[in-house]
Amino acid sequence: FKAKHRIFKYLVENHGYKIFAIEADFGESIYINEAIQEGRTEDIHDLMITKMHFWTWKTEEVKDLLEWMCSYNQGKAEEDKVHYMGVDCQFNTYHLPLVRDYLKIVTLPFQDHADSLLQVAEEATAENFKNFSSGSFISYLGGLEGLQDSLMAYKDHLVAASSEKEFQLHARILELVSQVSEVKFYFQLQQTTINYRDKYMAENTAWLLDYFENEKVVLWAHNGHIANMEYGVTGSMGNYLSYQLRDQYAILGFLFSQGSFTAQGMEGENYTGLETQTLDTIPKENSLNALMSYTLEPAFFIDLDVLRNYLAWYNAFEDYMEYFQMGAVYNNNPEDYYTTFDPDWFNYMIYFDKSTATDLLK
Incomplete structure (x- = not known):
């Protein structure tokens, strides 16, 4: 999360990005964005606690990002301000x-x-x-x-x-x-023939481009949503956006091998509650995570289009290489979370050898 904060800050300050879109409820984001437009840093914590639906975003790291956006907007003209917008469509609360x-x-x-x-x-x-x-x-x-x-x-x-x-x-x-x-x-x-949620998240993201008159947008969502994946008669959010925006949509995925993270625990078919999880085993042999870990580098950037120009990498990808990928739930058995990796899903990846769990708001 801290890395994504730094990336957005860099893109705002150096490349003119104005819109931060996120896999969060559209309605809840209206209230948070109002505070950001008015530079009300002091209101961010309470708005996150009272308005946000997902525990995923109720973290100190996201709060730091939103407070930075508030501070950035203070004293700026309307056309120079940054905006926070949700694109998700699972609740009608607001x-x-x-x-x-x-x-x-x-x-x-x-x-x-x-x-x-x-x-x-x-x-x-x-x-x-x-x-x-x-x-x-x-x-x-x-x-x-x-x-x-x-x-x-x-x-x-x-x-x-x-x-x-x-x-x-x-x-x-x-x-x-x-x-x-x-x-x-x-x-x-x-x-399950049509993934309505991803379809509409893509439409909402595209709508932001019109609403903000083609300002540059950073979109934060799970790898599975941003990736250019085809399945059923439709695909992921990223599949829709890739088709509509072509080379104007660049996909940056995230990858890690070990460390800690926050997720709902699961034992058998029972949820055990939200907690800090630990992944301390070495990555699965021949997986993308394992190959990246061999570099002994703590973090680095990968251009997948360049990587598969090398014959060994091309052949490895063609041989159904796997990677570690999880969502909001973890059963403490990493083998269950390895799935086939397709380099067509992403343009770039950022690899972290070790992750650090988010700090949940209190």
Whole structure:
């Protein structure tokens, strides 16, 4: 996490990057970004504790990054400020109240209908749409689409009472309500043909480019999301973005061999709670991690396009080389977390021989 902070800071100060996008809830990021725009460093800790959904980001390291963004923005013109934006779509906790509040800034003839529809969205989201059939869900989505049409029909009124940017933002938040609904509905159906979450995270990231008028964006997410992976009839977030943005999307993955990290423990089928995990065994033989560890370097950068120009590396990749890759859960058996590595998934990698666990906020 500290390395990602340093990378973003470097890109802001030396290459004009303005947007920090992250695999975090879109709605929650609105509140945090408001504090960052106003330079309210003192509010960051409480906002992280009260607004963030994922424990993953509730760390001292992320707090340091957000506080740096606050400090950076102090005294700067609006066009020179940096922004923090989530792209994830798994919760409607904040999307619904944000839309409700925005619709109240002027008198709208469809206000009662909007309130009724958003109430249905709130109740259905809380129950993961378990009582919806495919037909009733399609009808529900049609209602949300109709609300978007009504919003557009009264755009001039809403812009006059707020601003063009505020209108665009809240129209997007309403779109997030539909996204979250689809993610939840199809997840409870165990429909895996389309990865709705990654599809919409990619769309939200692409929307940021339009909203911020093609400012440069850093996107922080798990390797499995940023990678250019194809599966099913769709793929990962990175697969969508690679197709849409081509060489304007560069993929930087992270790799480590040993050390400590924070994850939910698991024994058998039971979760044992959030704790600092330790990986102290040597990497699996012939894995990418093992080969990188042989350098005896603590950290370094890899250009995969250059690396596979060498015949030995090309052949090794073709022979289904594995790498260590985990997410939020760890069962203390590293063998379970080795999977085939494809160099087409990333442009670059940063390797750390040893990682250090994050420091969770208290």
